[in-house]
Amino acid sequence: MRPLISSLLLLATSAVAQVGPDYVRPETVTPPSYKSAVNWREARPLDTLPKGAWWRVFGDAKLNALMERATAHNQTLKAAIARFDTARAGTGIARAAFFPTADVNAALTTQRTSPNMPSAFPLNGLHYVGPSYNVPLDFSWELDLWGKIRRQNESARADAAAAANVMQNVLLGMHADVATNYFRIRALDGELATVRAAVGWRRQALGIAQARVKAGAGSELEQAQAETEVASAEAEVSALQNQRDQLENAIALLTGTNPSAFKLGGNASMLPPPPGVPAGVPTDLLERRPDVAAAERTLASTTAQIGVTKANFFPSIRLTGRAGYLSGDVANLFEGNSLNWNIGPSISVPVFAGGKNRAYMEKARAAHDEALANYRQAILVSFNDVENALAALRNLSAQSEAQHRARDSAQEAAKIAHARYEAGTSPYLNVIEANRSLLLTERACATLAGQRLIASVSLIKALGGGWDQSLPVTVPVTTPDPEAMGSTAPKKGFFTKVKGWFKKG
Known part of the structure; x- marks a missing residue:
């Protein structure tokens, strides 16, 4: 018996075989550079900022406060952390299969x-009787x-x-x-300020038109047109406020x-230009994108x-044993003569399972093929996201420059x-058209400023967040929910838990 047990222990502690394929990361073809990064990427921008706080590149204190609040209280993030805790606990369950199990099963029967x-x-x-x-x-071990438990541990860790x-x-x-x-709101605040200013000077124009009609120097058509412009601007204010x-x-x-x-309080100040973000090279995405x-x-x-x-097709060997005390009288239950034990291997050989294995x-294998396709698709999506963000930044920059020139021309017009209307050499319709063009160009400038910052955010997200990839992955610090029973809730001591069990009962 002893040689058999020694042989079994030797088999248990040394890898005889490990069936199934070993994982190797699939080969991925990546381009040497991004096609849309030409003439845009800065050399070394803000590389000292930590990876997690990438939003600080925008230098907005209110945005920083919102980010901290979202990190602490976002419920979707808390659910993701709980899923991570579930998976992390699964590694402990899988690791426990390496060790033997022992249970005391006391019984009193007649x-x-x-x-x-x-x-x-x-x-x-x-x-x-x-x-x-x-x-x-x-005892069971x-x-x-065949490496089944080791493969289970590999899967759980992954x-x-x-x-x-x-x-x-x-x-x-x-x-x-x-x-x-946030940047959409900031852009809308800029548009709202422009439109509200337009309401003010259109009301002034309406007052002038009404005065001219009373003095006999103007027409009721001019007054009606001025009233239309005021009402249209007020409607635009309501539409923007709804957004x-x-x-x-x-x-x-x-x-x-x-x-x-x-x-969230309004802020009509001019939005800053987008910060420089290092796009890096395409191969970085394989490491940076979560x-x-x-x-x-x-x-x-x-x-x-x-x-x-695959290990299910091979025999499994389990070392089992039982040792304890058996007696018909509790007085001599723990005497030496009451001791009984047995130990030996239990061998299970799969013969027929109806095709289940x-x-x-x-x-x-199908799950593997699905995961492989999802992995390759994730890489393609990541390249697509970066290219779109880089193209948006480049095109929005050119569009913003042209729009500012259009705004300057509209102001002059x-x-x-x-001036010509006040001099009586031009109809009021020209004033209306010029003011409309000016309003449109000013609103477009505010919108483009927000879109450029949003494109920067999209690029940062497409690149996987921040820039310092040497930082370890950390669990965000969230505010514990009083009703939570997992790792996000305050831990209870053992005796407190026992009291709780009796209360529930």
């Missing part, structure tokens, strides 16, 4: 033995002969890494949404706040699962039209 049971000596009708006290220690990257992707997306909505209110409510949700209790990293880790997990299912393997 029994009657059979006088016809097999026995080494004649029972002659003797039997036992009475209590039975049994305090055994059950599966030997990882799942935990994928969940961590998904959590980082949720965090990145949430921060990008906050920044995008702003909806964006404000969206930020409230992102920050985990009831929209009824959230208010969604690409999550897809790659999911692929690694599914690869390991193929080995798990093969179906499991086919399922695992409005001055000329107003």
Whole structure:
């Protein structure tokens, strides 16, 4: 018996075989550079900023405060952290399979033995009726002969890494949404200031038109046109305010706040130009994008699962044992004569399962192929996102420059039209058209300023966040929910938990 046990222990502690494919990251063809990064990328911009706080490149204190609030209270992020905790706990469950299990299963029974049971000596009708006290220690240990447990651990660790990257992707997306909505509000504030100013000077123009009609120097047509312009501008104010209110409510949700209790003050100051963001080279995306990293880790997990299912075709050996005390009298239960034990291997050889094992393997291979396709698609999407963001920044820069020239020309045209109207050499319709053009160009300038900053946010998100890739992945610090029972809630001591069990009962 001892040589057999020693051989089994040797098999358990040394890798005899490990079935299934070993994971190797798939080859990916990447271009040497981005086609839209020409004449735009700065050499070394803001490379000292930490990876997590990329929004600080915009230098906006209110945006910084919103980001901190969103990180602490966003419910979607808390759910992603809980999923990561679930996956991390799964690695502990998988790791426990390497170790033996032992349970004490004490039992008190009243029994009657059979006088016809097999026995080494004649029972002659003797039997036992009475209590039975049994305090055994059950022992079980599966030997990882084919690497099934090791593959399960590989899969669990990859799942935990994928969940961590998904959590980082949720965090990145949430921060990008906050920044995008914030800059949209800032752009709308600029438009609102322009339109409200237009309402003011259009009312002044209406007053002048009304005075001219009373003096007999103007026509009622001019007055009606002036009234139309005032009403149109007031309608535009309401439409813009409606957009702003909806964006404000969206930020409230992102920050985990009831929209009824959230208010974001206006800021009509001019938006700054977008900051320089280092695009890097395309191969960086394979390391920087959390969604690409999550897809790659999911692929690694599914690869390991193929080995798990393949191991089901091979025999499994489990070392089992039981030792304890058995007696019909509690007084001598723990005496030496009450000791009983057994130990030995349990061998399970798969013979017939109705095709279940093969179906499991086919399922695992299909899951691997799906994960592989998702990984390659994630890479293509990442390149697409970066190219779109770079193209948007380049084109919006040229568009903004042209729009500012158009605004300057519209301002000059409005001055000329107003002067000619006051001199009586031009109809009021020319003033209206010039003022409309000026309003449109000023609003377009404010919109483009916001779009350029939003494009910068999109580029940062497309690149995977910040720039310091040497920083480890960390779990965001969120505000614990009092009702939470997981790792985000305050930990309770053992005796507090026991009291809670009795209260529930």
